[in-house]
Amino acid sequence: MDSVELSATTERDHQPDWPVISEVRRARDALARAAPLVAASDIRRLRARLSEPAFLLQAGDCAETFLDNTRRSVANRVSLLRAMAEAIEARSGRPVVTVGRIAGQYAKPRSAPTERRSGLTLPSYFGDAVNAADFTATHRTPDPWNLVRAYEQSSKTLSYLERSGVFSSHEALLLDYEQPQTRRSADEGRLYDHSAHLLWIGERTRSLTGPHIDFAADIANPIAVKIGPGATPTVLMGLHAVLNPDNIPGRLAFIFRMGRHRAYDLVYAMLSRIVAEGWVDRVVCDPMHGNTVVSPAGVKTRVVTAIEEEVRAFFSACNDTGVDPGGIHLEASGDDVSECVATRVDDTYLAANYRTACDPRLNPEQASYLAQLVGELLAPHRDFGPRMEMAMSTR
Numbered sequence: 001m002d003s004v005e006l007s008a009t010t011e012r013d014h015q016p017d018w019p020v021i022s023e024v025r026r027a028r029d030a031l032a033r034a035a036p037l038v039a040a041s042d043i044r045r046l047r048a049r050l051s052e053p054a055f056l057l058q059a060g061d062c063a064e065t066f067l068d069n070t071r072r073s074v075a076n077r078v079s080l081l082r083a084m085a086e087a088i089e090a091r092s093g094r095p096v097v098t099v100g101r102i103a104g105q106y107a108k109p110r111s112a113p114t115e116r117r118s119g120l121t122l123p124s125y126f127g128d129a130v131n132a133a134d135f136t137a138t139h140r141t142p143d144p145w146n147l148v149r150a151y152e153q154s155s156k157t158l159s160y161l162e163r164s165g166v167f168s169s170h171e172a173l174l175l176d177y178e179q180p181q182t183r184r185s186a187d188e189g190r191l192y193d194h195s196a197h198l199l200w201i202g203e204r205t206r207s208l209t210g211p212h213i214d215f216a217a218d219i220a221n222p223i224a225v226k227i228g229p230g231a232t233p234t235v236l237m238g239l240h241a242v243l244n245p246d247n248i249p250g251r252l253a254f255i256f257r258m259g260r261h262r263a264y265d266l267v268y269a270m271l272s273r274i275v276a277e278g279w280v281d282r283v284v285c286d287p288m289h290g291n292t293v294v295s296p297a298g299v300k301t302r303v304v305t306a307i308e309e310e311v312r313a314f315f316s317a318c319n320d321t322g323v324d325p326g327g328i329h330l331e332a333s334g335d336d337v338s339e340c341v342a343t344r345v346d347d348t349y350l351a352a353n354y355r356t357a358c359d360p361r362l363n364p365e366q367a368s369y370l371a372q373l374v375g376e377l378l379a380p381h382r383d384f385g386p387r388m389e390m391a392m393s394t395r
């Protein structure tokens, strides 16, 4: 089965086709007047944590939904993140910084702007911050007031997260959501995007000439950028130059999502450049997004053994280049979903509890298994096995 590498739609930089522009302005004004979701002091606290040699655990839903934003769901997500962090810490002896894909992960870039079902063509589902998933014209029409709803829902999630020790993050995709929440701090005069502690720029919108990298360059939050198999070390050069020109620890992370087959070679090439240039940027493994497959019944899924293979390839590349493995980025649910399969694709299993609004998530058992693996691979002085053997096994 081939990996599904979705092609980029560059039209309008993945910004929604809002039908009524005056309403977008009003929604943006409402966001600009709203209280900050996260405080600058907490953003700075995360940056400080990320400037230390702690390991980053970043995990959560591919797409959060307003419907699932319940106290119980958030509690389940937090307890999974906690269990994963503990597993990694216990096995590796390294402190873990925990960041959820949570409290704002409501926008999705899509490969096609429209979707066709039995003769009807409608806008694709772009996440609850844009439109609703139900396949009707009303639900699929982008509504800019969903940006304000996303803000309100994020505020609710953050109230549940209070005192959990989990930082928030999401993909900074919708500029109509991020820009109004970006403000200059009175004390140090820097711009902070108060929508989340950490923002990342996706694989489809990381162009150096696009608006997303410009936006990220201006804000002082910790920034991550997804790096897929189409990128070269030269792309990394450009991103580092724009996003972390002063080479400050804690500012920038590269999240590699290469796909298991090529992960070792591609990550090795990237890390070699990072070493040669002396960059302090954090390197993180996303073993999910390069390993999506479609089942015989047409369901998007991921095989845990394939995910494991990319994790191992990433750690080998880190070992062989002497770069510190900086983190793991996973899509996981706090509920017992059946969206990823253990070893082989099985439509009967997938049908049991497939609930994701976008990409397939690990369930708590699968996520905990991977956290244990990561903890073991991270343990200092571990013998990872001969380099060539690993290079061969990941081809």
Ligand code: PEP
Pocket: 062, 109, 201, 202, 203, 204, 226, 227, 257, 289, 359
């Ligand atoms: C995601 O993280 O859900 C995503 C869309 O990832 P990427 O930008 O790496 O494709």
Ligand code: CO
Pocket: 062, 063, 289, 331, 358, 359
């Ligand atoms: Co995803």
